Amino acid sequence: MKRALLLLAAVVLAGCSSTTTTPTVAPATATPVAPATPASVSTAVAVQSALAAAASAGIETAKVTDTTDPITVWIDQPRQPVVDGFKTKYPQYANLVTSTIVDRETFPAKDLLFNNTKSGWPDVVFAEPRLVGRVADAQHAYPLDLTGLVPADMLSQYAGADNCTFDGKVYCLRNDLAQFVTYYNTQLFTQFGYTVPKTFEDMQALSDQVAKDHPGYYLGTVGDGWTWLSYFEASGCPYAKQTNLTTLDINVTDPTCIRAAQLIDHMVANKTLWNTDLFTASWVQIANNNKLLMLIAPVWAALGTFKGTYYCPCTGSTTKTTPTITDKFLGVAAPLKWAADATAQTAAMGGAAWTISQHTKNQGLALLFAEYATQDPDLWNGSSNFASFKPLQGIFNAIVANDPIFASDPSAVFDQAATEISPVGDSWPRFDLVAPLTTVVKDMYSKKQTMEKTLPEVTSALTPLAKAQGYTVVNQ
Amino acid sequence: MSYLLAAPYVIFMAIFGIGPALYALLMSFSKSSAVGPQYWAAGLDNYSLAFGDSRFFQVFGNLLEFLIVSVPLGIGFVVLLALLLDMRPGRFSSALRLLYFIPGAVTGPALVLLVICILDPTISPFGPLFNFVGTMNFDGLVFPGSLPFVFTLMGFFSGAGMWIAIQHGGLQGISAEVIEAAELDGCNAWQKALYIKLPYMRPYIVYQTILIFALNVQLFVEPQLLTSTWVQANVPPQWAPNQLAYSYAFDVGNFGAAAALSLLMVAIGLVGAVVMIRLTGFFKLEA
Numbered sequence: 001m002k003r004a005l006l007l008l009a010a011v012v013l014a015g016c017s018s019t020t021t022t023p024t025v026a027p028a029t030a031t032p033v034a035p036a037t038p039a040s041v042s043t044a045v046a047v048q049s050a051l052a053a054a055a056s057a058g059i060e061t062a063k064v065t066d067t068t069d070p071i072t073v074w075i076d077q078p079r080q081p082v083v084d085g086f087k088t089k090y091p092q093y094a095n096l097v098t099s100t101i102v103d104r105e106t107f108p109a110k111d112l113l114f115n116n117t118k119s120g121w122p123d124v125v126f127a128e129p130r131l132v133g134r135v136a137d138a139q140h141a142y143p144l145d146l147t148g149l150v151p152a153d154m155l156s157q158y159a160g161a162d163n164c165t166f167d168g169k170v171y172c173l174r175n176d177l178a179q180f181v182t183y184y185n186t187q188l189f190t191q192f193g194y195t196v197p198k199t200f201e202d203m204q205a206l207s208d209q210v211a212k213d214h215p216g217y218y219l220g221t222v223g224d225g226w227t228w229l230s231y232f233e234a235s236g237c238p239y240a241k242q243t244n245l246t247t248l249d250i251n252v253t254d255p256t257c258i259r260a261a262q263l264i265d266h267m268v269a270n271k272t273l274w275n276t277d278l279f280t281a282s283w284v285q286i287a288n289n290n291k292l293l294m295l296i297a298p299v300w301a302a303l304g305t306f307k308g309t310y311y312c313p314c315t316g317s318t319t320k321t322t323p324t325i326t327d328k329f330l331g332v333a334a335p336l337k338w339a340a341d342a343t344a345q346t347a348a349m350g351g352a353a354w355t356i357s358q359h360t361k362n363q364g365l366a367l368l369f370a371e372y373a374t375q376d377p378d379l380w381n382g383s384s385n386f387a388s389f390k391p392l393q394g395i396f397n398a399i400v401a402n403d404p405i406f407a408s409d410p411s412a413v414f415d416q417a418a419t420e421i422s423p424v425g426d427s428w429p430r431f432d433l434v435a436p437l438t439t440v441v442k443d444m445y446s447k448k449q450t451m452e453k454t455l456p457e458v459t460s461a462l463t464p465l466a467k468a469q470g471y472t473v474v475n476q
Numbered sequence: 477m478s479y480l481l482a483a484p485y486v487i488f489m490a491i492f493g494i495g496p497a498l499y500a501l502l503m504s505f506s507k508s509s510a511v512g513p514q515y516w517a518a519g520l521d522n523y524s525l526a527f528g529d530s531r532f533f534q535v536f537g538n539l540l541e542f543l544i545v546s547v548p549l550g551i552g553f554v555v556l557l558a559l560l561l562d563m564r565p566g567r568f569s570s571a572l573r574l575l576y577f578i579p580g581a582v583t584g585p586a587l588v589l590l591v592i593c594i595l596d597p598t599i600s601p602f603g604p605l606f607n608f609v610g611t612m613n614f615d616g617l618v619f620p621g622s623l624p625f626v627f628t629l630m631g632f633f634s635g636a637g638m639w640i641a642i643q644h645g646g647l648q649g650i651s652a653e654v655i656e657a658a659e660l661d662g663c664n665a666w667q668k669a670l671y672i673k674l675p676y677m678r679p680y681i682v683y684q685t686i687l688i689f690a691l692n693v694q695l696f697v698e699p700q701l702l703t704s705t706w707v708q709a710n711v712p713p714q715w716a717p718n719q720l721a722y723s724y725a726f727d728v729g730n731f732g733a734a735a736a737l738s739l740l741m742v743a744i745g746l747v748g749a750v751v752m753i754r755l756t757g758f759f760k761l762e763a
Contacts, residue, residue: 105705109726116513116731139508139729224708277708281598282613431727435703435713442710446619461712464530468728 046401050394051377069361070096071123073369077101079126082373089372093365105432108134111142123360124369128352129163129172130428135355136166137430143171144358149367157390158374159418164353167245171355173374174388177299178351179417180230182333183306184294186407187323188217189331196294196331199339200234200259203294204266210293211270219294221274221283222264223445225437226349230296233347233422235260235338238476239458240466242429248471250462252455259338261451268451275445277438284309290322296336298349299414303384306330307405325405332410335417345422351388386414430469436461497742503735513731522732526724527740535717538623539693542716546628546692551684554636555677558643559669573644577637587634588701592709595626618702619710627698635691639684646680647673682756689752690745694718717741 073083080099087094104127114120121142135142146155147170155161155170164172184196192214197203203219210217221227232239237257241249251257267273276283278297286292287310297305312324323329337344354370356363372379380392387393397411440461444454459475466473507517526532557576561569579587593599596614597606606617618626650673658672696718702709703719714720717737725734753759 106726108729112508112726112729112731115511134727137729432713435705435708438708439710439712442615442619446615446710460530465713465727468525468529468724468730470728 046398047381047395050398051381053391053394067362067364068096069365070098071360071362071366071369073097073099074102074104074107074122074125074127075099076104076126079373082379085376085379086369086372089376090368093368096362096365097369104128104131107131108140111135111140115140121357121359123357123362123366125355125357126175126352126373127172127355128350129174130432132164132172132353132355133166133428134430136169136171142355142357142359144356144360144363144366145169145171146173146356146367149363150371154371158388159390159393160348160351160388160421163351164355172353173355173370175352175354175374176350176383176385177388177418177421178348178386179335179414179421180234180296180298180346180349181335181410181413181417182294183297183302184331184333185290185292185323185329186331187327187329188290188293192293194293196333197336198334200263200336201339203336204263206294207267207270207272210272215271217272217291217293218274218286219267219272220296221276221278222268222441222451223274223276223280223283224441225434226347227277228437228441229347229433230349231260231264232257234296234335234345236341236345236422240429240433240462243474246470246472247474248429248462248466249474249476250459250466251475252458253475257455258452261455265450265452278305279309287311288322299386299417300350300384302330302332302400302405302410303403307403311405328404328407330405331407332413334413335420344420346417346420348421353388386418429466429471431465433462436465497739500735500738500742503731504733504739506732508729508731518732522730522736525730526720526733526736529720531714531720534712535714535720538715539695539717542624542627542695543689543692545624546631547685547688549628550632550636550688551681553632554639554643554684555674555681557636558640558647558677559673561640561644562647562673563665563669573641576640579633580635580637582634584634584697585701588630588698591626591630591633592702592707615710620712623699623711623715627695630698631692635688639688642684643677643680646677650676678756679758682752682758686749686752686758689748693741693745693748696722 075083080101083097083099087097100122104125107125107127108131111121132143134140150170150173158164158174160174160177161170164170164174182196188194189196192210194206194209197206207219210219222231235256237260238249238251238254239257241251243249264273268275274283274286278295278301287306292310307325311322311330335344335346354373356366356370360366374387375389375392377392377395380387380395382399383396386396393415397415400406400414401409401411437458440454440457443449443457444451447454463473502515503513504522505518505520506513506515507521508514561573582590594602595617597603597617598613600606654672655668658668663672695716699711699715699719700722701707702711703713703715714723718741721734721737721741724730724737
C-alpha cells in the first residue's frame with residue numbers, strides 16, 4: 001500500500017505529460033506540481049472499480065525468453081516511475097533493465113550514429129509517433145514491427161494506434177493521447193452571462209462581445225507552433241499533409257487555412273487572444289489574475305497545467321477573486337468545429353508511445369516493458385495523462401469525474417475528443433513542424449503583420465525542410 | 477630535436493584536424509544507408525543537394541552579416557580595452573583584467589544560456605532598462621534582424637577576456653625606452669596609445685583577426701540553443717551554415733551533404749587566413 005501511494009504521488013508529481021514543448025527560460029512555468037488532493041470516498045471507490053476492470057482486461061502477454069541480455073530504456077524524467085514500477089513488479093528482471101534520461105528530440109540523430117558504429121542502440125524508447133516516423137525510414141531503420149509480436153486483439157485496444165502504423169507496420173505502442181479540448185471558466189461565464197461557443201464562428205462573435213464589455217479577458221493564446229496547430233488542424237488546413245511517403249502537400253492558400261488565419265487575426269486585433277505559448281510567464285499571469293475566460297488546450301493540461309500552474313496552489317501571484325483548484329469552476333467542452341464542417345477535429349500536443357529497437361537482443365523483455373508501461377493499472381492510477389490503452393481510460397475518467405477543479409464530470413468530453421484527433425496530425429512528415437511554425441508565428445508578431453499575410457512563410461519555412469528529407473512538395 | 481618538439485602538435489593536428497577533414501572529403505562523395513556509408517556511391521549528388529538547397533544562400537548571407545558585425549566590433553573593443561588597461565597600470569587595472577577574463581572561464585553553452593537569461597526582460601537584471609527603451613519581451617530583443625548583434629555579444633563575453641589578456645601581454649613587450657622617449661617628446665596617454673602602442677600591436681591584431689574569423693565562421697552553439705525547444709526564440713531552425721550541415725547529418729541522415737557543407741566552411745576559413753596573411757605580411761612581421 002505504501003509503495004502504491006508513493007507511486008501515485010510520483011506519477012502525480014510527474015504532472016505534465018509527454019508533450020515535447022517546454023517552457024521558455026521564464027521561471028514560473030511548467031513543472032506543474034499538483035499536490036495530491038484528498039480524494040473523496042466516491043472517487044476512491046470509482047478508481048478502485050476502474051482499476052479492477054482494467055486489471056481483468058488481461059495484459060502483459062509478452063513471453064520473456066531465457067536470454068539474460070540486458071535492455072536499455074530511453075525515457076524522460078516523468079517516466080522514471082515506469083522503470084521503478086517495472087523493477088518492483090518484476091524483480092527477476094530488475095537487474096536487466098537500465099534506464100537513461102535523454103532529450104528524445106535527438107533520438108533520430110543518435111540512431112544514425114549508432115547505425116554508423118553498428119552498436120549502442122537503446123532497446124526501448126519513449127517518444128512521440130512523429131519521432132518514431134523519423135526513425136522508420138530506410139536510413140534510420142530503427143523500429144521493430146510489432147505486428148504478430150503483440151496480439152492483434154491487444155493492439156486493437158490502443159486508441160490512436162494509427163499514428164504508430166507506418167506503411168502497414170506497427171512501430172510503437174501508444175502511451176497516451178493528447179487531444180485538445182475547450183476549457184472555460186464557468187464562474188466568469190455565469191457572471192458575464194455568456195454561453196460557451198460550439199463553433200469557431202461563435203467564438204469569434206464572443207470575442208467581439210468580450211472585447212466590448214470586458215476588455216482584458218482572454219479566450220486563448222497563439223504564440224508558438226503548438227498553439228498555431230490547435231487552430232489550423234482544427235480547421236483541417238493542409239499545411240503539411242503527407243499524401244504518400246514521398247509527397248508532401250503544403251497548401252496554405254486552402255480556404256480552411258484562410259479561415260483559421262482570419263479568426264486568429266480577428267482575435268489578435270480585438271485583444272482576446274494572447275501572444276505566447278501555454279507556459280510563458282506572462283500567459284500564466286493572465287490565468288493567475290483570473291483574466292482567462294476560455295482556452296483550447298490538451299487533455300493533460302486539465303490536471304497538469306490548470307491545476308497548480310494556472311490556478312492555486314501555484315507559484316504565481318493571484319488575486320483574491322481567482323478561483324482555487326477546489327472551486328468546481330473549470331468547464332470542459334467539446335473541441336470547437338467550424339459551422340460548415342460536419343464534425344469537429346482536434347490537434348494533439350504530445351501523446352507519446354513506446355517503440356522497440358529491431359536491434360534488440362532481448363525482444364521478450366523489451367516487449368514486456370512496453371506492455372507494462374502502457375497497460376499497468378497501478379502505474380496509471382493517478383496519472384494526469386489520458387491513456388491510449390482503452391481499459392485504462394476508466395481510471396483517468398474516475399479520477400477526473402470527481403476532481404473538485406471541474407464544474408461537472410468532463411470524462412465524456414475527453415473520450416469524445418479522443419476520437420476526433422485530426423487526420424493531418426495523424427501522419428506527420430519526417431521532420432519537425434513545431435520549431436519552424438513557432439518561427440512563423442513569432443515573425444508575424446515582430447513584423448506586426450496579420451496571420452493571413454504571413455501564411456506564405458509557412459510554405460517557405462517548411463518546403464526546404466521537406467525537400468531535404470526527399471519529399472516532392474506539391475501545392476494542391 | 478626540433479621534430480620531437482613539433483611532434484605533439486603534428487600528431488594531434490593529424491588525428492583531430494587533417495584526418496577528419498580527409499574523412500569528410502571521402503564522406504562527401506558517399507551515400508548514407510542503414511548499414512553504414514557506401515563510399516564513392518554518391519558522385520557529386522551531395523554537393524548539388526546541399527548547394528542547391530534554398531536555405532544555402534540564406535545561411536551564408538546570415539553568416540556574412542554576422543562576420544561583418546562581429547569581427548570589427550569584437551577586435552575593436554578588445555584592443556580598446558587592452559589599451560585602456562595599459563594606460564593606468566596598477567591594482568585597479570589588474571583587477572579589471574581578471575574580471576574581463578572570468579566569463580571566458582565559463583564554458584560556451586553555459587554562457588549562451590546566461591546571455592539568453594539576460595536578454596529575457598522578465599528575469600533579467602536589466603529588465604527595467606529594457607522596459608525603459610520600450611521592449612517588454614524576449615522576442616522584442618531577439619529576432620532575425622538583431623541576431624548578428626546578439627551573437628556578437630555572446631561571442632564577446634566568452635572570448636574577449638582571453639584576447640584582452642593576450643593583447644595586454646603584447647603591450648607589456650613594448651620596451652620602456654620607447655615609451656619614455658614618447659613621453660619626453662610630449663605624447664599624452666592617447667597619443668602614446670594611437671601612435672606608439674597600436675603599431676606595435678599590429679601582429680597580435682592580425683593574429684586575432686585570423687582566429688576570430690575562423691572561429692566565427694563556425695558559429696553553431698548560439699543559434700542552435702536559441703532554436704531549441706527550451707528557448708523557442710524567433711530564429712529560423714537553420715540560421716548558420718553549420719546548423720544546415722548539422723541538420724543534414726542528424727535530421728535527414730545525409731552525412732554526405734553535411735560533409736560537403738563542412739568542407740566548404742574549411743575552404744572559407746583557409747582562404748580568409750591566407751588573404752589576411754598575404755595582405756599584412758603577417759609572418760614577416762613576426763620575424
